Amino acid sequence: MSPTGIEIYKFLPRTNCGECGVPTCLAFAMSLAGGRAELSACPYVSEEAKQKLEEASAPPVRTVSIGTGDYSFKTGGETVMHRHEKRFEHQPGIALLISDSLSETEQDAKLAAFTRFQYKRVGAILKPDMLALRADSGSGEKYLKLVKLAAGKCPASLMLMCADTAVLDESLKICAERKPLLYAATAENSSEMAELAKKYNCPLVAKAANLADLADLSVKLQSLGIKDIVLDSSAENLKQALSDNVAIRRSAILKKFRPMGFPVINFPGQMTQDPMKESLFAGILTAKYAGILVLSDFSGETLFPLLVTRMNLYTDPQRPLATTEGIYEINNPDANSPVILTCNFSLTYFIVSGEMENSRVPCYLMIKDTEGLSVMTAWAAGKFGADTIGKFVKNSGIAAKINHRKLIIPGYASMESGGLEEELSGWEIMVGPREAAHIPAYLKQFKP
Amino acid sequence: MAFEIPKINYNGRIKEITLGEGPKAVTVGGETSMPFYLFEGEMPRKPKIAMEIQDTPPEDWPEDVLKPFGDAVNNPVSWAKKCVDTYGAELICLQLESTDPNGLDRSAEESAKIVREVADAVDVPLIVWGTANHEKDTEVLRKASEACPDKKLILGPVEEGDYKKIAAQAMAYKHTIIASSPIDINLAKQLNILLGNLGVPAEGLIMDPTVSSIGYGIEYSYSVIERIRLAALTQQDERLQYPLICNIGREAWKTKEAKIPEAESPEMGNTEKRAIMIEAMSAAILLIAGADILVIRHPESMRLAGELIDELS
Ligand code: B12
Ligand code: SF4
Numbered sequence: 154m155s156p157t158g159i160e161i162y163k164f165l166p167r168t169n170c171g172e173c174g175v176p177t178c179l180a181f182a183m184s185l186a187g188g189r190a191e192l193s194a195c196p197y198v199s200e201e202a203k204q205k206l207e208e209a210s211a212p213p214v215r216t217v218s219i220g221t222g223d224y225s226f227k228t229g230g231e232t233v234m235h236r237h238e239k240r241f242e243h244q245p246g247i248a249l250l251i252s253d254s255l256s257e258t259e260q261d262a263k264l265a266a267f268t269r270f271q272y273k274r275v276g277a278i279l280k281p282d283m284l285a286l287r288a289d290s291g292s293g294e295k296y297l298k299l300v301k302l303a304a305g306k307c308p309a310s311l312m313l314m315c316a317d318t319a320v321l322d323e324s325l326k327i328c329a330e331r332k333p334l335l336y337a338a339t340a341e342n343s344s345e346m347a348e349l350a351k352k353y354n355c356p357l358v359a360k361a362a363n364l365a366d367l368a369d370l371s372v373k374l375q376s377l378g379i380k381d382i383v384l385d386s387s388a389e390n391l392k393q394a395l396s397d398n399v400a401i402r403r404s405a406i407l408k409k410f411r412p413m414g415f416p417v418i419n420f421p422g423q424m425t426q427d428p429m430k431e432s433l434f435a436g437i438l439t440a441k442y443a444g445i446l447v448l449s450d451f452s453g454e455t456l457f458p459l460l461v462t463r464m465n466l467y468t469d470p471q472r473p474l475a476t477t478e479g480i481y482e483i484n485n486p487d488a489n490s491p492v493i494l495t496c497n498f499s500l501t502y503f504i505v506s507g508e509m510e511n512s513r514v515p516c517y518l519m520i521k522d523t524e525g526l527s528v529m530t531a532w533a534a535g536k537f538g539a540d541t542i543g544k545f546v547k548n549s550g551i552a553a554k555i556n557h558r559k560l561i562i563p564g565y566a567s568m569e570s571g572g573l574e575e576e577l578s579g580w581e582i583m584v585g586p587r588e589a590a591h592i593p594a595y596l597k598q599f600k601p
Numbered sequence: 602m603a604f605e606i607p608k609i610n611y612n613g614r615i616k617e618i619t620l621g622e623g624p625k626a627v628t629v630g631g632e633t634s635m636p637f638y639l640f641e642g643e644m645p646r647k648p649k650i651a652m653e654i655q656d657t658p659p660e661d662w663p664e665d666v667l668k669p670f671g672d673a674v675n676n677p678v679s680w681a682k683k684c685v686d687t688y689g690a691e692l693i694c695l696q697l698e699s700t701d702p703n704g705l706d707r708s709a710e711e712s713a714k715i716v717r718e719v720a721d722a723v724d725v726p727l728i729v730w731g732t733a734n735h736e737k738d739t740e741v742l743r744k745a746s747e748a749c750p751d752k753k754l755i756l757g758p759v760e761e762g763d764y765k766k767i768a769a770q771a772m773a774y775k776h777t778i779i780a781s782s783p784i785d786i787n788l789a790k791q792l793n794i795l796l797g798n799l800g801v802p803a804e805g806l807i808m809d810p811t812v813s814s815i816g817y818g819i820e821y822s823y824s825v826i827e828r829i830r831l832a833a834l835t836q837q838d839e840r841l842q843y844p845l846i847c848n849i850g851r852e853a854w855k856t857k858e859a860k861i862p863e864a865e866s867p868e869m870g871n872t873e874k875r876a877i878m879i880e881a882m883s884a885a886i887l888l889i890a891g892a893d894i895l896v897i898r899h900p901e902s903m904r905l906a907g908e909l910i911d912e913l914s
Contacts, residue, residue, distance in 0.1 A: 237824040364606075367604075396640045403607040404606075430912075527818070
């Protein structure tokens with residue numbers, strides 16, 4: 154939550170000496186609020202004021218970083234209750250649970266599953282983030298073996314779930330540099346757990362049976378010097394998890410209640426035995442404020458829909474992703490290659506270009522600027538009509554690259570084909586299929 | 602320390618609307634809080650699921666979603682019965698695919714006959730969905746209205762471009778209207794106002810905010826539904842206090858990912874289950890945004906969404 158200029162001004166020396174480059178402290182405060190200046194430009198702010206300002210500008214939900222390297226992720230940092238108010242900041246980390254009481258073969262299978270399930274979609278890689286290694290066997294030896302196995306074989310972020318602090322200490326000797334998340338501090342062990350978290354500089358989960366106890370525990374951990382906390386309210390069913398997550402998020406954002414100003418961890422895998430339902434629960438909790446989701450198992454059919462949902466809900470609603478207007482060459486086209494037209498909504502671009510690549514047919518993709526709107530949306534908004542498309546095609550320079558004069562337009566834009574034939578004299582307008590999935594078959598029968 | 606959930610002050614309530622007639626009539630709406638926020642409000646009626654059928658054998662439905670219905674898909678009457686008798690559907694949504702002027706272009710008269718037959722064959726509420734072609738829907742939905750004066754159908758989509766004629770006649774026969782607008786809170790409100798001015802009674806209306814599937818723009822639908830609900834509940838915006846229907850089945854099953862064979866992309870898992878998950882996950886996200894009625898194709902997604910609703914209530 155950024156403080157306003159006036160709020161910042163209160164912390165400045167108010168001497169108007171001008172050394173920061175602007176004539177007054179107030180002007181400097183305004184620049185700071187607008188992100189046009191750095192606090193360090195004023196040599197006279199006190200340490201105390203600096204700290205207070207930092208606190209005031211921290212988001213109401215603290216951002217916690219977990220892990221290192223490719224699989225590291227941030228959670229928290231949230232500032233709103235609903236994504237349309239601004240946006241959701243850090244998508245929940247998705248973790249796979251592995252118990253130390255599984256056989257080594259089973260553990261291996263889970264590790265393999267973790268790295269196997271990755272998806273390329275609209276220019277991004279969708280993948281899970283973390284392994285949750287849980288001590289169930291009661292044997293420290295078995296647990297350490299699992300930690301070694303997982304840390305050695307898999308670059309994932311790690312969560313160490315072990316109540317025995319001596320064993321946890323030993324595990325941290327194996328993997329502390331990976332900055333694992335420690336699970337969990339409770340009212341009973343908070344001092345020892347805090348000690349370990351500080352010793353190895355790791356984030357720590359606070360777990361209590363209800364929200365009141367959780368707030369107490371959070372205060373206690375902060376007083377022990379722990380800053381990076383993740384909250385576990387011990388919700389055992391979806392209904393409770395929804396209610397707890399809403400309560401925690403509202404306390405942080407609407408009430409600025411610092412003890413609850415941390416990301417939340419949920420365990421949908423413990424709320425149902427059915428893997429399909431587990432994924433749906435995780436989807437609901439993705440919408441409703443989870444910071445980390447621990448799943449009991451991964452399968453392609455349940456993980457893929459969840460990862461896509463997570464990506465969708467965490468896109469920035471104020472900025473439809475758009476691709477630059479222009480001619481894109483796909484599969485090395487030549488003068489006889491087909492020419493396909495579409496809009497510049499990134500989702501559309503990735504779907505259509507993906508299908509064109511899949512077809513292996515060399516071709517040109519013409520992306521018209523539609524201000525990031527999809528084919529039908531752009532058409533309905535008057536940004537994908539024959540007049541503007543005609544102009545775009547004429548000015549694009551595509552005519553110089555090809556011998557034929559055929560333009561393939563999206564099936565959903567068929568109503569513009571007549572208008573386009575008029576705008577683009579000498580061109581043949583061909584109406585393509587409606588769904589991009591049918592592009593490869595369509596291209597294969599194209600003749601220049 | 603003592604801890605209390607910070608509560609939101611809701612001062613609005615979603616209208617309770619009864620769909621259909623007789624012992625199997627279904628009532629939706631009545632919420633006084635955001636969906637499933639039962640710690641601070643009520644949801645006296647659980648969201649309901651309608652099973653989708655078509656008036657003509659589907660050409661573009663993947664095999665996986667045709668399978669559960671077998672030969673029944675060749676006849677809308679048997680299909681509707683199968684949904685109700687075998688799968689326990691509480692509502693049926695009949696899509697009048699065959700009336701599409703760019704497709705079979707079946708006449709309004711012929712279509713009305715099918716609507717009547719289906720309405721006679723099942724005792725659950727019947728939703729009748731046109732092709733969103735304004736001229737054709739005007740004819741088709743008017744004829745359907747006329748053919749079922751005793752049935753209390755639910756008719757849509759009624760859009761700004763065709764509401765006058767469709768709504769006037771639907772009203773005369775006491776059918777329920779689905780006010781449909783493209784993912785925009787102001788357009789939704791405006792259409793409801795127009796329908797109100799025309800004389801459509803408050804108890805004769807539900808809203809379709811337009812939806813898309815996960816991976817294909819569901820975030821837009823999610824946010825517009827949340828905004829509609831917040832305006833209805835916290836700003837007492839009466840014109841938005843209607844139950845919401847989400848026609849999600851067709852959006853989910855037309856996605857490419859619902860069809861990719863497992864052999865081609867093993868990391869995407871079992872095709873049938875994945876497709877069901879795409880439909881069920883889309884449904885889940887719409888439910889938590891504020892959907893009151895979902896139109897779904899596959900019995901298994903219907904089961905999953907139904908259990909999810911139970912779990913949350
Ligand atoms: C999300 C959405 C929006 C979002 C915008 C999303 C975006 N960035 O475009 C918002 C909420 C902003 C929006 C606004 C509007 N929308 Co809108 N929107 C949708 C929605 C739900 C999904 C669109 C989408 O993202 N599709 C996914 C993309 C990938 O699809 P696509 O671009 O069409 O690409 C596919 C195919 O076309 C094909 N393809 C693409 N290119 C090519 C090229 C070739 C050669 C081939 C063969 C195939 C091909 O491949 C893709 C996958 O198969 C649809 C309804 C629906 N369920 O489809 C309505 C819809 C498109 N919107 C509609 C309308 C009317 C509007 C508004 C004009 C409403 C208004 N009056 O304000 C506004 C206009 C916005 C503006 N700025 O003025 C109508 C259009 C009706 C029509 N045909 O006239 C629709 C159909 C809803 C409806 N049923 O009424 N909308
Ligand atoms: S340098 Fe500091 S004290 Fe001097 S005007 Fe700028 S803000 Fe004020």
